Amino acid sequence: MNPITRRPAIAAALAVLWMSALQAHHGLATFDTTKSVTIEGSVSEWQWTNPHVYLYVDVAGAQGTAKWRIEFGSIGNMRVRGFSRTSFKIGDKVRVTGSPRRDGFTEMFFRQGSLGDGQPFPGQQPAASEQPSTTSR
Amino acid sequence: MSIDSRKALVVAAIVAFGLVAVLPCASAQTTARIPDLSGVYNIRTFRGGPLETMAVDLPGGKIPLLPTEEPRYRAFAKKQMSNPDPADDQSPSAHCLPPGLTFLMTAPYPIEIIQTPTKVLTFHEFGNFVRQIFLNRSGHGDPDPTWLGHSIGHYEGDTLVVDTVGFNGKAWLDLTGLRGTDVLHTVERFRKVNGELEWTVTIEDKKMFTQPFVVQAMYRPLPDFDINEYVCLENNTMLGSPGMKIAPAR
Numbered sequence: 210m211n212p213i214t215r216r217p218a219i220a221a222a223l224a225v226l227w228m229s230a231l232q233a234h235h236g237l238a239t240f241d242t243t244k245s246v247t248i249e250g251s252v253s254e255w256q257w258t259n260p261h262v263y264l265y266v267d268v269a270g271a272q273g274t275a276k277w278r279i280e281f282g283s284i285g286n287m288r289v290r291g292f293s294r295t296s297f298k299i300g301d302k303v304r305v306t307g308s309p310r311r312d313g314f315t316e317m318f319f320r321q322g323s324l325g326d327g328q329p330f331p332g333q334q335p336a337a338s339e340q341p342s343t344t345s346r
Numbered sequence: 347m348s349i350d351s352r353k354a355l356v357v358a359a360i361v362a363f364g365l366v367a368v369l370p371c372a373s374a375q376t377t378a379r380i381p382d383l384s385g386v387y388n389i390r391t392f393r394g395g396p397l398e399t400m401a402v403d404l405p406g407g408k409i410p411l412l413p414t415e416e417p418r419y420r421a422f423a424k425k426q427m428s429n430p431d432p433a434d435d436q437s438p439s440a441h442c443l444p445p446g447l448t449f450l451m452t453a454p455y456p457i458e459i460i461q462t463p464t465k466v467l468t469f470h471e472f473g474n475f476v477r478q479i480f481l482n483r484s485g486h487g488d489p490d491p492t493w494l495g496h497s498i499g500h501y502e503g504d505t506l507v508v509d510t511v512g513f514n515g516k517a518w519l520d521l522t523g524l525r526g527t528d529v530l531h532t533v534e535r536f537r538k539v540n541g542e543l544e545w546t547v548t549i550e551d552k553k554m555f556t557q558p559f560v561v562q563a564m565y566r567p568l569p570d571f572d573i574n575e576y577v578c579l580e581n582n583t584m585l586g587s588p589g590m591k592i593a594p595a596r
Contacts, residue, residue: 285471
Protein backbone atom coordinates (compact mmCIF):
# COMPACT_ATOMS: atom_id res chain seq x y z
CA MET A 210 0.00 0.00 0.00
CA ASN A 211 1.29 3.44 -0.81
CA PRO A 212 1.71 5.15 2.56
CA ILE A 213 1.29 8.49 0.81
CA THR A 214 -2.44 7.78 0.59
CA ARG A 215 -2.69 8.13 4.34
CA ARG A 216 -1.91 11.84 4.06
CA PRO A 217 -4.91 13.89 5.24
CA ALA A 218 -5.11 15.82 1.97
CA ILE A 219 -5.33 12.65 -0.09
CA ALA A 220 -7.85 11.12 2.30
CA ALA A 221 -9.96 14.26 2.12
CA ALA A 222 -9.78 14.33 -1.66
CA LEU A 223 -10.94 10.73 -1.80
CA ALA A 224 -13.52 11.05 1.01
CA VAL A 225 -16.26 11.54 -1.55
CA LEU A 226 -15.58 8.00 -2.69
CA TRP A 227 -16.85 6.37 0.48
CA MET A 228 -20.62 6.53 0.20
CA SER A 229 -20.44 7.06 -3.53
CA ALA A 230 -18.92 3.58 -3.77
CA LEU A 231 -22.55 2.47 -3.26
CA GLN A 232 -23.59 4.32 -6.38
CA ALA A 233 -20.49 3.81 -8.42
CA HIS A 234 -21.24 0.89 -10.67
CA HIS A 235 -24.66 -0.35 -9.73
CA GLY A 236 -27.99 0.91 -8.50
CA LEU A 237 -28.47 3.00 -5.38
CA ALA A 238 -31.39 1.21 -3.89
CA THR A 239 -30.10 -2.10 -2.58
CA PHE A 240 -29.43 -0.61 0.86
CA ASP A 241 -31.72 1.72 2.79
CA THR A 242 -29.44 4.59 3.69
CA THR A 243 -32.15 6.18 5.86
CA LYS A 244 -32.02 3.24 8.28
CA SER A 245 -29.32 1.82 10.51
CA VAL A 246 -28.62 -1.67 11.83
CA THR A 247 -25.94 -2.79 14.30
CA ILE A 248 -24.68 -6.34 14.83
CA GLU A 249 -22.14 -7.98 17.10
CA GLY A 250 -20.44 -11.23 16.21
CA SER A 251 -17.28 -12.94 15.09
CA VAL A 252 -15.54 -12.70 11.74
CA SER A 253 -15.87 -15.78 9.53
CA GLU A 254 -14.31 -14.35 6.36
CA TRP A 255 -12.62 -11.17 5.08
CA GLN A 256 -12.74 -10.91 1.30
CA TRP A 257 -10.23 -8.35 0.04
CA THR A 258 -11.63 -8.19 -3.51
CA ASN A 259 -13.09 -5.99 -6.18
CA PRO A 260 -15.59 -4.67 -7.06
CA HIS A 261 -16.37 -4.79 -3.32
CA VAL A 262 -14.57 -5.84 -0.18
CA TYR A 263 -16.74 -8.01 2.10
CA LEU A 264 -16.66 -8.91 5.79
CA TYR A 265 -18.68 -11.96 6.84
CA VAL A 266 -19.78 -12.03 10.48
CA ASP A 267 -21.51 -14.82 12.39
CA VAL A 268 -24.09 -13.37 14.78
CA ALA A 269 -25.45 -15.61 17.52
CA GLY A 270 -29.17 -15.27 18.21
CA ALA A 271 -32.09 -16.98 19.83
CA GLN A 272 -32.83 -18.88 16.63
CA GLY A 273 -29.25 -19.92 15.98
CA THR A 274 -26.38 -18.25 14.16
CA ALA A 275 -27.08 -15.77 11.40
CA LYS A 276 -24.48 -15.09 8.72
CA TRP A 277 -24.22 -11.36 7.98
CA ARG A 278 -22.42 -9.91 4.97
CA ILE A 279 -21.06 -6.39 5.26
CA GLU A 280 -20.32 -4.65 1.97
CA PHE A 281 -17.56 -2.06 1.68
CA GLY A 282 -16.19 -0.11 -1.26
CA SER A 283 -13.50 -1.25 -3.66
CA ILE A 284 -9.96 -2.16 -2.65
CA GLY A 285 -8.88 1.33 -3.70
CA ASN A 286 -11.55 2.97 -1.49
CA MET A 287 -10.57 0.77 1.41
CA ARG A 288 -6.83 1.41 1.17
CA VAL A 289 -7.47 5.13 1.50
CA ARG A 290 -9.46 4.46 4.66
CA GLY A 291 -6.56 2.55 6.17
CA PHE A 292 -7.85 -1.00 5.69
CA SER A 293 -5.69 -3.78 4.26
CA ARG A 294 -5.96 -7.44 3.32
CA THR A 295 -4.84 -8.30 6.86
CA SER A 296 -7.25 -6.02 8.75
CA PHE A 297 -9.24 -8.95 10.15
CA LYS A 298 -8.63 -12.56 11.22
CA ILE A 299 -11.20 -15.33 11.44
CA GLY A 300 -12.65 -15.23 14.93
CA ASP A 301 -12.13 -11.50 15.56
CA LYS A 302 -14.96 -10.04 17.61
CA VAL A 303 -16.57 -7.07 15.88
CA ARG A 304 -19.47 -4.66 16.27
CA VAL A 305 -20.63 -3.16 12.98
CA THR A 306 -23.21 -0.53 12.01
CA GLY A 307 -24.48 0.01 8.52
CA SER A 308 -27.35 0.62 6.12
CA PRO A 309 -29.47 -2.55 5.91
CA ARG A 310 -30.49 -4.23 2.70
CA ARG A 311 -34.05 -3.30 1.77
CA ASP A 312 -35.25 -6.81 0.98
CA GLY A 313 -34.48 -8.27 4.36
CA PHE A 314 -31.36 -10.29 3.63
CA THR A 315 -28.79 -10.22 6.44
CA GLU A 316 -26.59 -7.74 4.65
CA MET A 317 -25.60 -4.13 5.19
CA PHE A 318 -23.43 -1.44 3.65
CA PHE A 319 -20.73 -0.48 6.13
CA ARG A 320 -20.81 2.80 8.06
CA GLN A 321 -18.70 2.21 11.14
CA GLY A 322 -17.35 -0.55 13.31
CA SER A 323 -15.17 -1.51 16.22
CA LEU A 324 -13.24 -4.51 17.43
CA GLY A 325 -14.01 -6.49 20.58
CA ASP A 326 -11.69 -4.31 22.67
CA GLY A 327 -13.48 -1.16 21.54
CA GLN A 328 -10.77 -0.10 19.07
CA PRO A 329 -12.52 1.52 16.10
CA PHE A 330 -11.97 0.20 12.60
CA PRO A 331 -9.33 2.19 10.65
CA GLY A 332 -10.18 5.64 9.35
CA GLN A 333 -12.90 6.38 11.89
CA GLN A 334 -13.43 8.32 15.06
CA PRO A 335 -14.78 6.27 18.00
CA ALA A 336 -18.59 6.21 17.89
CA ALA A 337 -20.36 8.53 20.30
CA SER A 338 -23.42 7.01 22.06
CA GLU A 339 -24.98 4.24 20.01
CA GLN A 340 -28.45 2.76 20.22
CA PRO A 341 -27.90 -0.90 19.48
CA SER A 342 -30.64 -2.40 17.36
CA THR A 343 -29.43 -5.89 16.81
CA THR A 344 -31.43 -8.05 14.45
CA SER A 345 -30.83 -11.63 13.55
CA ARG A 346 -32.53 -14.02 11.21
CA MET B 347 45.29 38.56 -42.09
CA SER B 348 44.67 39.02 -45.84
CA ILE B 349 41.59 40.87 -47.16
CA ASP B 350 40.24 37.60 -48.60
CA SER B 351 40.62 35.89 -45.25
CA ARG B 352 38.80 38.74 -43.48
CA LYS B 353 36.01 38.65 -46.04
CA ALA B 354 35.69 34.93 -45.53
CA LEU B 355 35.52 35.47 -41.77
CA VAL B 356 32.84 38.15 -42.15
CA VAL B 357 30.77 35.94 -44.45
CA ALA B 358 31.15 33.04 -42.06
CA ALA B 359 30.10 35.28 -39.16
CA ILE B 360 27.03 36.50 -41.06
CA VAL B 361 26.03 32.95 -41.95
CA ALA B 362 26.57 31.79 -38.39
CA PHE B 363 24.57 34.71 -36.99
CA GLY B 364 21.79 34.01 -39.47
CA LEU B 365 21.63 30.34 -38.46
CA VAL B 366 21.52 31.24 -34.79
CA ALA B 367 18.75 33.74 -35.47
CA VAL B 368 16.70 31.38 -37.64
CA LEU B 369 17.05 27.99 -35.93
CA PRO B 370 15.20 28.73 -32.64
CA CYS B 371 12.28 30.12 -34.65
CA ALA B 372 12.24 27.03 -36.82
CA SER B 373 12.22 24.76 -33.76
CA ALA B 374 9.47 26.87 -32.13
CA GLN B 375 7.28 26.33 -35.18
CA THR B 376 7.67 22.56 -35.04
CA THR B 377 7.60 22.10 -31.22
CA ALA B 378 4.56 23.84 -29.71
CA ARG B 379 4.37 23.87 -25.91
CA ILE B 380 2.22 20.95 -24.76
CA PRO B 381 0.17 21.54 -21.60
CA ASP B 382 1.07 19.14 -18.77
CA LEU B 383 -2.15 17.32 -17.92
CA SER B 384 -0.42 14.20 -16.62
CA GLY B 385 -1.09 12.82 -13.18
CA VAL B 386 -3.74 11.08 -11.12
CA TYR B 387 -7.00 12.86 -10.36
CA ASN B 388 -10.23 12.23 -8.49
CA ILE B 389 -13.59 13.80 -9.28
CA ARG B 390 -14.52 16.58 -6.86
CA THR B 391 -17.95 17.38 -8.31
CA PHE B 392 -19.57 13.92 -8.08
CA ARG B 393 -23.25 14.45 -7.34
CA GLY B 394 -24.51 10.89 -7.08
CA GLY B 395 -23.93 9.90 -10.67
CA PRO B 396 -26.84 11.05 -12.90
CA LEU B 397 -25.46 13.03 -15.82
CA GLU B 398 -28.30 15.51 -15.41
CA THR B 399 -26.75 16.66 -12.11
CA MET B 400 -23.50 17.57 -13.87
CA ALA B 401 -24.96 19.19 -17.00
CA VAL B 402 -24.43 22.89 -17.70
CA ASP B 403 -27.14 25.39 -18.75
CA LEU B 404 -29.80 22.78 -19.48
CA PRO B 405 -33.11 24.26 -20.65
CA GLY B 406 -35.55 23.52 -17.83
CA GLY B 407 -32.75 21.66 -16.02
CA LYS B 408 -33.46 18.51 -18.01
CA ILE B 409 -31.42 16.63 -20.57
CA PRO B 410 -33.00 17.41 -23.98
CA LEU B 411 -34.28 13.96 -24.92
CA LEU B 412 -36.34 13.42 -28.05
CA PRO B 413 -40.09 13.30 -27.25
CA THR B 414 -40.06 9.66 -28.38
CA GLU B 415 -37.31 8.84 -25.86
CA GLU B 416 -38.21 10.97 -22.83
CA PRO B 417 -41.05 8.87 -21.28
CA ARG B 418 -39.15 5.59 -21.73
CA TYR B 419 -35.99 7.02 -20.18
CA ARG B 420 -37.73 8.66 -17.19
CA ALA B 421 -39.64 5.46 -16.35
CA PHE B 422 -36.49 3.37 -16.70
CA ALA B 423 -34.37 5.73 -14.61
CA LYS B 424 -36.97 5.76 -11.83
CA LYS B 425 -37.03 1.95 -11.71
CA GLN B 426 -33.26 1.66 -11.97
CA MET B 427 -32.66 4.06 -9.11
CA SER B 428 -35.30 2.61 -6.79
CA ASN B 429 -35.29 -1.13 -7.43
CA PRO B 430 -33.90 -2.90 -4.37
CA ASP B 431 -33.09 -6.18 -6.06
CA PRO B 432 -29.55 -6.10 -7.42
CA ALA B 433 -30.36 -9.07 -9.65
CA ASP B 434 -32.66 -6.75 -11.60
CA ASP B 435 -29.92 -4.22 -12.24
CA GLN B 436 -29.38 -4.27 -15.96
CA SER B 437 -26.48 -1.84 -16.10
CA PRO B 438 -23.67 -3.32 -18.16
CA SER B 439 -21.07 -2.04 -15.71
CA ALA B 440 -22.71 -3.92 -12.85
CA HIS B 441 -21.94 -6.95 -14.99
CA CYS B 442 -18.35 -5.81 -15.49
CA LEU B 443 -18.85 -4.56 -19.05
CA PRO B 444 -17.55 -1.06 -19.85
CA PRO B 445 -19.47 1.97 -18.64
CA GLY B 446 -20.07 4.63 -21.28
CA LEU B 447 -17.54 7.40 -21.85
CA THR B 448 -19.29 9.95 -19.62
CA PHE B 449 -20.09 7.31 -16.94
CA LEU B 450 -16.42 6.27 -16.87
CA MET B 451 -15.12 9.82 -16.72
CA THR B 452 -17.44 10.81 -13.84
CA ALA B 453 -17.23 7.61 -11.75
CA PRO B 454 -15.92 8.25 -8.23
CA TYR B 455 -12.62 6.44 -8.74
CA PRO B 456 -9.17 7.85 -9.51
CA ILE B 457 -8.16 8.50 -13.12
CA GLU B 458 -4.60 8.78 -14.41
CA ILE B 459 -3.75 10.83 -17.50
CA ILE B 460 -0.62 9.67 -19.30
CA GLN B 461 0.72 11.80 -22.16
CA THR B 462 3.03 10.52 -24.88
CA PRO B 463 4.01 12.25 -28.15
CA THR B 464 1.51 10.18 -30.17
CA LYS B 465 -1.35 9.50 -27.77
CA VAL B 466 -2.91 10.37 -24.46
CA LEU B 467 -4.16 7.55 -22.25
CA THR B 468 -6.77 7.86 -19.53
CA PHE B 469 -6.25 4.95 -17.14
CA HIS B 470 -9.21 4.37 -14.82
CA GLU B 471 -9.22 2.63 -11.47
CA PHE B 472 -12.89 1.80 -12.15
CA GLY B 473 -12.59 -1.48 -14.00
CA ASN B 474 -8.99 -0.65 -14.99
CA PHE B 475 -10.39 0.55 -18.33
CA VAL B 476 -8.05 2.51 -20.59
CA ARG B 477 -9.04 5.09 -23.20
CA GLN B 478 -6.68 5.78 -26.09
CA ILE B 479 -6.76 9.30 -27.50
CA PHE B 480 -4.75 9.33 -30.74
CA LEU B 481 -3.01 12.65 -31.29
CA ASN B 482 -2.80 14.68 -34.48
CA ARG B 483 -4.64 12.24 -36.74
CA SER B 484 -6.33 13.66 -39.81
CA GLY B 485 -9.61 11.82 -39.10
CA HIS B 486 -11.32 8.79 -37.62
CA GLY B 487 -11.36 6.64 -40.74
CA ASP B 488 -13.91 3.82 -40.45
CA PRO B 489 -13.46 2.52 -36.90
CA ASP B 490 -15.10 -0.64 -35.64
CA PRO B 491 -17.92 0.33 -33.24
CA THR B 492 -16.70 -0.01 -29.67
CA TRP B 493 -17.94 0.60 -26.11
CA LEU B 494 -15.80 3.71 -25.59
CA GLY B 495 -15.59 4.87 -29.20
CA HIS B 496 -12.64 6.02 -31.30
CA SER B 497 -10.95 9.15 -29.94
CA ILE B 498 -8.65 11.58 -31.73
CA GLY B 499 -7.19 14.63 -30.06
CA HIS B 500 -5.06 17.71 -30.48
CA TYR B 501 -3.83 20.53 -28.28
CA GLU B 502 -5.19 24.06 -28.53
CA GLY B 503 -3.11 26.22 -26.24
CA ASP B 504 -3.61 24.91 -22.72
CA THR B 505 -6.41 22.52 -23.71
CA LEU B 506 -6.55 18.95 -25.01
CA VAL B 507 -9.52 18.70 -27.39
CA VAL B 508 -10.83 15.17 -28.01
CA ASP B 509 -13.32 14.13 -30.68
CA THR B 510 -14.96 10.71 -30.31
CA VAL B 511 -17.24 8.75 -32.63
CA GLY B 512 -17.64 5.07 -33.43
CA PHE B 513 -19.68 4.03 -30.40
CA ASN B 514 -21.49 0.68 -30.42
CA GLY B 515 -24.58 2.11 -28.67
CA LYS B 516 -24.44 -0.49 -25.87
CA ALA B 517 -22.82 1.48 -23.05
CA TRP B 518 -24.76 3.53 -20.53
CA LEU B 519 -23.87 7.20 -20.31
CA ASP B 520 -24.61 7.16 -16.58
CA LEU B 521 -25.94 4.86 -13.86
CA THR B 522 -29.59 5.84 -14.50
CA GLY B 523 -29.57 4.14 -17.89
CA LEU B 524 -29.16 7.21 -20.11
CA ARG B 525 -28.16 5.81 -23.49
CA GLY B 526 -26.19 6.95 -26.50
CA THR B 527 -26.64 5.33 -29.90
CA ASP B 528 -24.26 4.46 -32.71
CA VAL B 529 -24.36 8.09 -33.87
CA LEU B 530 -23.22 9.46 -30.51
CA HIS B 531 -20.53 12.12 -30.95
CA THR B 532 -18.64 13.72 -28.07
CA VAL B 533 -16.16 16.58 -27.95
CA GLU B 534 -14.18 16.85 -24.74
CA ARG B 535 -11.92 19.60 -23.47
CA PHE B 536 -9.34 18.87 -20.76
CA ARG B 537 -7.41 21.71 -19.13
CA LYS B 538 -5.89 22.68 -15.78
CA VAL B 539 -7.61 25.43 -13.81
CA ASN B 540 -5.91 26.52 -10.58
CA GLY B 541 -4.19 23.14 -10.29
CA GLU B 542 -7.38 21.11 -10.80
CA LEU B 543 -8.40 19.29 -13.96
CA GLU B 544 -11.46 20.72 -15.69
CA TRP B 545 -13.31 18.33 -18.02
CA THR B 546 -16.04 19.62 -20.32
CA VAL B 547 -17.87 17.40 -22.79
CA THR B 548 -20.40 18.31 -25.47
CA ILE B 549 -22.72 15.36 -26.15
CA GLU B 550 -24.56 15.06 -29.44
CA ASP B 551 -26.78 12.20 -30.62
CA LYS B 552 -29.54 12.90 -33.15
CA LYS B 553 -31.24 9.59 -32.40
CA MET B 554 -31.54 10.38 -28.68
CA PHE B 555 -31.38 14.15 -28.01
CA THR B 556 -33.04 17.19 -29.60
CA GLN B 557 -29.84 19.21 -29.34
CA PRO B 558 -26.28 18.90 -28.04
CA PHE B 559 -25.77 19.51 -24.34
CA VAL B 560 -22.75 20.10 -22.12
CA VAL B 561 -21.55 18.28 -18.99
CA GLN B 562 -18.69 19.49 -16.82
CA ALA B 563 -16.70 18.07 -13.91
CA MET B 564 -13.74 19.16 -11.82
CA TYR B 565 -11.05 16.81 -10.54
CA ARG B 566 -8.59 17.21 -7.65
CA PRO B 567 -5.01 16.09 -8.27
CA LEU B 568 -3.76 13.13 -6.23
CA PRO B 569 0.03 13.48 -6.06
CA ASP B 570 2.06 10.26 -5.72
CA PHE B 571 -1.08 8.08 -5.97
CA ASP B 572 -0.90 4.65 -7.58
CA ILE B 573 -4.00 3.44 -9.44
CA ASN B 574 -5.07 0.13 -7.87
CA GLU B 575 -5.75 -3.09 -9.73
CA TYR B 576 -9.49 -3.63 -10.19
CA VAL B 577 -10.63 -7.01 -11.51
CA CYS B 578 -14.41 -6.64 -11.62
CA LEU B 579 -15.19 -10.31 -12.12
CA GLU B 580 -13.13 -11.67 -9.23
CA ASN B 581 -15.94 -11.31 -6.68
CA ASN B 582 -19.01 -9.76 -8.23
CA THR B 583 -21.79 -10.94 -5.93
CA MET B 584 -24.43 -9.42 -8.20
CA LEU B 585 -23.51 -12.05 -10.77
CA GLY B 586 -23.27 -14.82 -8.22
CA SER B 587 -19.52 -14.33 -8.19
CA PRO B 588 -18.80 -15.98 -11.56
CA GLY B 589 -15.09 -15.48 -11.22
CA MET B 590 -13.47 -18.87 -10.86
CA LYS B 591 -12.25 -19.58 -7.36
CA ILE B 592 -8.61 -20.03 -8.25
CA ALA B 593 -6.28 -21.06 -5.49
CA PRO B 594 -2.68 -19.87 -5.62
CA ALA B 595 -0.29 -22.36 -7.25
CA ARG B 596 1.40 -23.16 -3.92
